[in-house]
Amino acid sequence: MNNLIHNLKGDRVIWALVFLLALISFMPVYSASTNLVYVIGKGSTMGYLIKHLGHLFIGFCIIYFVHKIPYHYTKAFSYFLMPLVIVLLVYTMFQGTTIGGANASRWIQIPFVGIGFQTSSLAFIVLMVYVARYLAKIKEKEFTFKSSFVELWTPVFVIIFLILPANFSTAALIFLMVCMLVYIGQYPLRYLAVIIGIGIASLVLFILFAKAFPDAMPNRVKTWEKRIERFTTDSKGEDVYQIENAKIAIATGGLKGLGPGKSIQKNFLPQSSSDFIFAIIVEEWGLIGGLSILLVYLLLFFRFIVCAHKAPSFYGKLLIIGLGFPIIFQALVNMGVAVELLPVTGQTLPLISAGGTSIWVTCAAVGVIISVTKKEEEVAADLLESEKRNDALQRIIDKEIQLEEEAKQIDSENPLAPIVNKK
Structure with a gap:
């Protein structure tokens, strides 16, 4: 064990905070899994806990092996993985998977092992590394809007429009994070304004096309409309049912909560172990527990800022920002949905919600960030x-x-x- 800890390089604070979030996740996942066991009649609570433990173990193995790789190697990885990601997204769009009878058009099944994998999560991390690579390459060079549109924005728009029909929230999050990264990467504001305009116009055209020709391609435009309508009005529906139960859970928790494993609303929330796990945390651990989770994410965010400031290269700074900030933003979106500040999005709580893809991709991003934070002597030792x-x-x-x-x-x-x- 001491030898393993000695081999952990990079920022120890990030290691500690990530481990703390993973440790916190066990009780909520174990408690919320009773919804799947006793209401749906699927599996056992101990089985779901062991499965979650397995996901986290694989995740931390990913962090360990990725953080040992020099971060500048990710430039080549992103360049060669982009075509693979696009092929996977095209396959995901048209294969029409259903899991347990529910729509799962954003997932694919890995052959021979029977594990579902969300390709948009992989596309997110590869695209952010690709954008960071491009921004670092052009930092000291002259370039035109046309050249940047071809090299930078064409892959971005291709990936976003492959994700958009099945997963608007992830597509919107990717676009916002890419815009944030290129702004920090000193991309000209006049060019960025044009890109934002193109993005909004393209979204409007897509919605109009989907409404005019609903059977032309798989899409969830009607679902988006219903969610926005339910968020802005008092209309009934599945999303309202989830939000109402989440709000009941938060209100029931009060200041100190009902206690570990004593949640009642976990039996009514369909996604109590993933999308709405924050509501279960507040119900069982109270406002104190919810604010503590928020504090851990904010500490992690602050640490990302510190590490980005200390990064040895411009590319390293962009990697920390491009891979670290989306983790925090996704956590805030998940919490915002639970308290009805935002419409239902389907975004999980990073490193806490159950689910292999979310945990593994987040851990891969954390591994790259930690690789950037390694000191010169640690890099030399590696x-x-x-x-x-x-x-x-x-x-x-x-x-x-x-x-x-x-x-x-x-x-x-x-x-x-x-x-x-x-x-």
């Missing part, structure tokens, strides 16, 4: 360790080559060798 492994491997190869040459020499000096080999 490089030295890598060089030692390469040297050891090279010595083994050289030894094998030497043994082969010696064997050939012995065969050439032995006049009976050809006869023996022939036999």
Whole structure:
């Protein structure tokens, strides 16, 4: 254990806060899983807890291995992963998966293992790294709007419009975060204003097209309209049912909460272990527990800002901002939905909500951020360790080559060798 802790490089505060969020998640996930067990009649509470533990274990393995990789390698990764991400999004759009009879058009099933994977989450992190790479590349160069539109915005719009029909909230979040990143990356404001205008106009055209030709392509425009209508009016529906139960849970929790595992509304909230887990936390742990969760995320946000300021390169700064800020923003959106400050979006609470894809992608982003925060001596130590492994491997190869040459020499000096080999 001490050796493992010693091998954890980078910012220890980020490590601690991420571990704290993961630790906090166990009780709410275990408690909220009773909805799936006793109401829906699926699985067992201990089974869901073990599954969540497995997701977190894999997630922290991802953080560990990713943080050992020098962060500048992500430039090449993002460039080569972009075509793969686009292919996966196209496949996801048209394969029409349903999970448990519910619409799951944003998911695909991984062959042979039967695990669902949300491709838009992978696309999000790859795209943010791609944008950071481009902004770092053009920082000291002259460029035109046309060249930046082709190299930067074309991939952005392609990915957003592949995600948009099935998942408006994620598409909107991606667009907002990309705009934030390019603004911080000193992209000209006049160009950015044009891009925002193009984005809004494209969204309007898409909605009009979907309403005029509803069967032309899979989309959820009607769902968006109903959610906005329910948020702005008193109309009834499934979303109102979820929000009302979430508000009841928050009101019931009061200041100190009902206590761990004593939530009542978890039996009525359909997504109590994922989208509305914050409401269950407040019901069981009270306003104190809810504010404590918010405080942890704000501390993580503050730490991202500090680490971005200390980053050794402009690309490193952009990586921390582009991968770290969306985690905090997603958490705030999830909490805002639970208290009805925002319409229902389907965004999970990072590192706390149940779900493998959300945890793994968040952990991959955290791993890259921690890689950026490694000190110079830690980077040097990693490089030295890598060089030692390469040297050891090279010595083994050289030894094998030497043994082969010696064997050939012995065969050439032995006049009976050809006869023996022939036999």
